Amino acid sequence: MQTLQVNNMDNAQFSDKAFETTGFVDLYARLCEPGLTRRGNIQRETQLAKQAGFAHIVCAPDTLPAIDSTATVQQIKAIPAAAEVHPMGALTVALQGDKLTELNILQKAGCPIFGQADKPIADSAVLLRAMEYAKTFDIPISLRASDTELTKNGCVHDGPMASRHGLPGISAVAETAGLARLLELANNSGCQLHVSRISCARSVQLLREAKNAGLNISADVGIHHLFFTDEQLNGYDTRFHSAVPFRSAQDRDALRQGIVDGVIDAICSDHAPLDSDARLAPLPATASGLSCYPQFLALWLALPKILGLSIEDLLHTVTTSPGKILGLEDEYLATTKFTIDPEAEINIEDAAHHNPLSGVSNLKTVTGEDVELKGAAYSAT
């Protein structure tokens, strides 16, 4: 294995040679502690994350209890982990969407960013006050764009697949109507808004327009959404039941374009470990979410070829860009180093979590795209 420095790499040769990088930063993962340890736990998930090159992980606040008290933050921080865990603070008490948490106290306890996980703030007055309060102290907030009522009862993208299968759909407008609302309120409050896990073409367009207008916003996408579409759910394939639904091929392509032109700043894992029986029910009744860490690196390493970029062009999506959103200095990020070998053969074994890529070595059998799954990360620090 030949190790090369990122900065003086010839792009053409770059993709198949090992290189060194600072540790990756994940803006959204479920680490299941406290309270949900039958799905996963901090030690195990951060170990898997480290094997994918991650050094920093933002854990979602929808734990049990939610991350809305210093006790819970301290509890999370006290658990030995293979990567640095940054608890996302709950923006509202118990994520109920009606009462603000103690943002300053929680920030001092170790929450660099605040959000609602997949829970809504239906009341626009609460949301606007939350943004204004966060803005006062320059606290970034990370929210998923989603209109509560339009999302209700849906389980998959509302398109031809849902129509054929008689599945209750979540239309793209459920996300874009929610996004337009977030952008207007962010514009009004001036807060630092990060839009978490977008899924459709129109969202990319709305973000592009908002960024061009000078709004202080950023956005990320879950890596699976750059590969999967709703067609993967054909035949009620519950393994692809995602909280943020996989949408059409046009949507996926627009998300890819959003990475290329920088409208989307970061790529997150949206890692969601599951109970072993979480998928043993008819699709609408199954738990949503996909385990991601076992395949994150291989999928990310496949992106340069798909997007026509070099690895160097893409490195910011998992290092400096998410780091900046969290307020982590580049020098701090540089304290962890990984060597990544894009050619390393891997074996994804994650059947217990109903991982659709378990045992898969090429996405051809899953999505039809010829994408080889290879690549391993080695911690150098």
Next chain:
Amino acid sequence: MSLPSPQFNRLGTLQHFLTLDDLDKETLTSIMDAAENFSSVGDRMIKNVPLLRGKTVANLFFENSTRTRTAFELAAKRLSADLLNVDLVTSSTNKGESLLDTLRVLESLQCDMFIVRHGESGAADFIARHVKPTINVVNGGDGQASHPTQGMLDMFTIRQHKGSFENLCVVIIGDIKHSRVARSGISALNTLGAGEVRVVGPQTLMPTDVESMGVTWYSNLDEALVGADVIMGLRLQTERMTGITVPSSREFYATYGLTQQRLALAKPDAIVMHPGPTNRGVEIAADVADGPQSVILDQVTNGVAIRMAVMSIIMGNAEPLRDANSAGEQHG
């Protein structure tokens, strides 16, 4: 790229009856041909044949149903099966027992066939993927997805009255979005080569990209009825009539109700169908439902023959393959 259909066993024959979506024209025709043979059983002095003698059929209805459950019950009895009616609507499934646990219990009671009705789309598919290979599963309606025996009895009724499907213009009125009956009907009509399938209703009752299902969408009923050979009404669920999908039942009847006046726009020999129970004065006028063009009661009668056909066809296809003595028995 998508999961293989669980309907077929490893020999490629039909073990379960879950959806009409991946069945070819020959299979649909053979089911109707078999139903043709079973039609006369109900007219006989002794109303049964011994095809399923010694087999146990369990009606697993997780949702309320009178018509479908009764038709399956009668079909099983006319095939001489032992029938177990399990009332799951008020049973332990309401105490938090998972669907899979319920299935395992009923498997352990050594049933041979499950007739399943469930409120979630994909439930029958899920059950078929998880039962022992010795069991057959028939979908008695799952969520908004499929109601394949209803679809087949509708096709059988159309064939009885119209002879064939070519050049037929079929109009389906009402709540397509939430209707498993419509999905199964549309799928079968396209497979059987119907000339044109039109769906009629407001956008609120249409699935997204409805035309991708192989139909033409009309918002105006009068326009849609011109040239129709077959008119199928659908039941409008009471809870949807006063909600945000339709302002009121009165408004629906005024806009999409099938009246004698509107029926006159269709071909003179057009037939009127409805899966029942009908909401008279909402989807259909009483004099149309009871009129000479209505074949609604034929549908009910045909429902038994179709279910006898389906149950007898798939019963022989469970694994391990049954011995020649029980598989080869002929009725009549």
